[in-house]
Amino acid sequence: MLTLRALLADPALELRLLVPGPEGALDTEIVWVHNTELGDPSRYVRERELVLTNGLWLDDAEPAGFVAGARRAGAAGIVFGLRAERTSTPDELVEACRAADLPLLEISVDVPFTAITRAAAASYAAERQETLVGLVRRGNALAAAISHGAGASGVLAVLRRDHDLPLAVVDRMGRVLGAAGAQLDPEQAGVAARALARRPRPLEVDLGSLGRATIYPVGAVGDVDAALLCLRPVTELDRAERDALEQAARFLSLEVARQQTVQAIEQRFASELLDMVLSGAHRAAEVPGRLRAFGVDPAAPLAVCAVAFRAGDPTLPGMVEAITDFFLAESLPALVAGGSQDVVAVLPWRQPPSDLSALAGRLVTGLSSRFPDREPVAGIGGTAPDAAELRRPLAQAREAARVLRARGGGPAVTTFDALGGYRLLLGLQEPEQLQRFAETVLGPMREHDRRRGGELEATLRAFLDHDGHWAATAEALYVHVNTLRNRLARIAELTGRDVSRTADRVDLFLALEAGSVGEELR
Template sequence: MRVRDILDAPQLRMRLLHGDAGDLDRTVARVCATDMPDPRPFVTPGALVCTGLVWRQQAADSDRYVGLLAGSGAAGVVAGQALHGHIPDDVVAACRDHGLPLLSAPQSVPFSRIIEYLAEQTAEVRWRRVQSRADRQRRLLTAGAEIDTLIADFAAEQQVSAWLLTATGTVIAGTEPLTDPEIDRILATALTAPRLPAVTAGALRVLQVGAGDRITAWYLAIRPSAPELDPYGADLAAVAELYRQRRADRRHLNWELADRFPAPFPDRPGLTEAAIVCEVHLTTGTPHGGPGLPDGAAALGAVRTALHDALPDIVTTIDGDGRLVGVTAGTQAATAGVVNRRLGRIAPALGGIRLAVGVSARQPEEPLAGTISAAAAASTAAREDAGPVSVRVADIDSAVGLFTAVPGGLQRRFAERVLGPVLEYDRVHGAGLAGTLEVFLGCDGSWRQAAERMHVHLNTVRYRIGRIEELTGRDLGRIEDRLDLYLAVRTLSGQTAPV
């Protein structure tokens, strides 16, 4: 916007009192109104200063005041006629001496209208520029330009910071690094806001990239450099959707071929691998799925997208039971940690859908089918857990670890059958047999240590353990019977839950 544009605007009805062609071509960065005796705190370079001449008490005031405006880098002056009924000649002379163009505003045009006009025209110019830039970006993307180049291009043009993220927190492109807490805040807004665009607690504007469910969508987060800047992110989101959809189409084609013509997972000797089995369950009595997820089939596809996003090198298929089965490079602990963290982020968008995920490491020389079976057992156990996303690992390097892969319902049924008579006896007689058994097993079967820990006579411990053996039909001197009772006690005390 130039001074000439303000002068030529018919709705403002301005009159030029001083200024040549060069003066009128000056760029107007903003319009400010002030009548303070010292205007310098309110005037920035490129400002068009609107004044009602309240500061003018005598003719000599004009040269001092206009000199201060010129020294502050003002682009020009708009003088109002309301106070004097005209523009005094000394004001015109001062503007001529200090090289500032002078416009006269009629009494019927308030300074606020001039400010609004500049804002509207600036927004229109920026809008046309952004539209042109968006068209250029689409052409560049079609020609194969990288999305990070387009994000950087947009951010520089609009004076903003911008990021493109997936629903699980992968940063596709961005102008600067994001911390995990920042990613969490962005996705919490993206996946829970009633509608998008929305603004995060950190004043980032979040737009959805891609229609449909919020799990397979991407998100554009924009931080403007100043509150008044409108980044026009919808245009960049539309461009980014071309990139997202193109990548999604290639991935879905690969999945369709893999599911239609299933093949064994590749055997990669010497590589540390983990198997993942993910089950999708519909919760009864609640709406099934978040936005765009009406049923389990749609959710399974969305979760498959999320899993591939979290673990880029994973190979997946859908087995005969409708479970998502995959194999990825990495240790069991690291894989479970990534899955728990990344799938946990999409939990708010799952609605009435629960995910039960099992992870198992492949042991040396172990067939891959055995690793997948262990992961499947862990996912079955995860069904019993609360919460929308449950991740269990198949800890099968000990008897207790193997037992944790058994579903929780079966664990409790086993414990109640083994210790049921003992619990019933304690309920009727208050004999404390179950507590004695737990202490005795914790002391590795030492009668004396158990007696000392419980502060009872040694014979009391012997009597109680004998009574337990009679009620359960187990002999605590036999290793297999002691293991049965040990697992039953741990189950009932809640110690079999995996960490």
């Protein structure tokens, strides 16, 4: 770095310090040198430039005015060049610099200003070369960390070899992917994630007790997926530190992209495993191997938990990751798979059922913190003795979650057995029996809808959902009450069940529910 102290240390320049200026002035970086003979140099001198002058302006201007102009411009100091006609620095100039607290140096009559310019150029060239060498060396170290699987923390460790900065990497879901010299709690990580999602994205984020942190976006696949956080305000970072942080952010994008690819593959495998379970016996042999890949013992008793949100979309981006993180924090191996209506977790379980409900309660509480504007619910199925018996508890857990979501209130966690009533009875039947019952009762009506593009089944569902209230059903369907009566009369003709009779209405309701439960069990 080019400083006054470095120039004074060069014997070839024959410089002499006359006024040292304020404390630290000799070690402040000089951005360049500026030769001027104007009485007021302030219009042309840049901040932290070193002013070189032979004093030709002395015939027309006062030293105090020249010094005041250099001070106004933010000059790093003044170098007065001696000449054969003036072999000493004017006392008035020395006094003016001392009064303005501006460094003043004197250069020998035998040394031209070009020598200072060459020294400055050589210093900058050496500094630039050192910076480039450092970037290449650090780039090689970062590439090695990525290729060896050191992860985000490995990248941060490389960065901290050169710069002692507190660092962390947080993704859009508020997960801490790596940290070095910094410790973020979940709330602080969430603040960083929300700042990352803002448009326009801020340069800094306030992390409360940790102070302000500078944000370096980390892009992976077409968007900013994470942030490299330096727990220092941007004004406290020098150029070398900012360059190093930007370089590390680019390498972190490779690591984030790798993690996203791995997660996508794992999610695909998890979803395929659920399909295998629901497919029945002809794919049952593949299930144990897939479970082992996720660290779940297929020979152990297995529990299933299905999670969804009550209002709006039943699932959201980041939900699978949040549930996976929960089970990792609980030190429980689990297969977590997301679908359009819920997210399912399969885990080994040898404890009492009440403990599983308590675990699901903690999961729901954690999701509420991660998604503060949503209301999560969790349904728990029965326990399977091993992987071969997973189909029924899987369907039961999903049905329990569906019921909780449809209720719009009440407990956030329930087991399938606790639902009681017709759902428990339906859950005890084989899926083929349920499908046959549904088809026997509803088959003619469904065939009518298929052939004529009708809405009889939708009308029946709406009528039952509105507890048989004609006006409310008609309003929900946007039809006249007479139209509703005609449709229900047609349903009675096709199914042989009249919705005005309690027994027939029960048959129709159970047939509709049996179809849904049977599909899940299949």
